[in-house]
Amino acid sequence: xxxxxxxxxxxxxxxxxxxxxxxxxxxxxxxxxxxxxxxxxxxxxxxxxxxxxxxxxxxxxxxxxxxxxxxxxxxxxxxxxxxxxxxxxxxxxxxxxxxxxxxxxxxxxxxxxxx
Amino acid sequence: xxxxxxxxxxxxxxxxxxxxxxxxxxxxxxxxxxxxxxxxxxxxxxxxxxxxxxxxxxxxxxxxxxxxxxxxxxxxxxxxxxxxxxxxxxxxxxxxxxxxxxxxxxxxxxxxx
Numbered sequence: 001x002x003x004x005x006x007x008x009x010x011x012x013x014x015x016x017x018x019x020x021x022x023x024x025x026x027x028x029x030x031x032x033x034x035x036x037x038x039x040x041x042x043x044x045x046x047x048x049x050x051x052x053x054x055x056x057x058x059x060x061x062x063x064x065x066x067x068x069x070x071x072x073x074x075x076x077x078x079x080x081x082x083x084x085x086x087x088x089x090x091x092x093x094x095x096x097x098x099x100x101x102x103x104x105x106x107x108x109x110x111x112x113x114x115x
Numbered sequence: 116x117x118x119x120x121x122x123x124x125x126x127x128x129x130x131x132x133x134x135x136x137x138x139x140x141x142x143x144x145x146x147x148x149x150x151x152x153x154x155x156x157x158x159x160x161x162x163x164x165x166x167x168x169x170x171x172x173x174x175x176x177x178x179x180x181x182x183x184x185x186x187x188x189x190x191x192x193x194x195x196x197x198x199x200x201x202x203x204x205x206x207x208x209x210x211x212x213x214x215x216x217x218x219x220x221x222x223x224x225x226x227x228x
Binding site: 004006031033035040041042043044045048055056058091093095097102103104105106107108109111 | 119147149151156157158159160161164204206208210212213214215216217218219220221
């Protein structure tokens with residue numbers, strides 16, 4: 001069990017550019033979540049997948065954001081036409097639903113800075 | 116609309132003493148509660164959880180208490196150690212549907228040697 005991994009760990013981009021982040025969950029986990037954390041706040045839910053199906057999106061997830069989880073394995077989160085307000089830590093978490101446990105395990109995050 | 120609140124931004128405790136971190140929630144649909152610990156530049160690390168059918172759960176030095184009528188939970192760390200110094204987040208979820216977590220704003224715990 002290698003835990004949840006995220007790449008890159010840091011990303012600096014200019015306003016208007018597109019960025020893509022990757023998350024590799026714990027291998028047997030069937031749910032994958034994306035959260036965003038800004039300074040002084042707790043993580044906020046963006047979206048989640050059960051296997052390869054994206055089942056819910058938060059209203060925080062504007063049309064510029066898109067997430068995929070092909071084949072129910074790794075996931076990508078893309079932000080198009082980045083804005084300075086997108087600067088945040090993007091966290092991925094995974095969990096195994098159906099076994100009576102509900103804990104989510106987080107990766108180290110990708111810190112995005114939009115200049 | 117903050118559904119999970121941690122009203123103490125910081126707490127300092129002497130090594131060996133008890134640390135008590137508090138959390139309040141407003142949504143009565145929440146039925147699962149978790150505590151996470153976070154170091155700088157890392158993701159949150161799961162510590163301990165409790166279901167709404169229980170009022171206490173213990174794991175080593177960590178105990179979580181849940182008071183459903185008051186919509187309040189607390190994390191007790193006994194004895195506190197310098198390595199416990201971190202930001203602690205309380206989180207809550209409803210087990211139906213997305214099961215996404217709602218987090219508080221965190222409490223920074225400093226354990227003084």
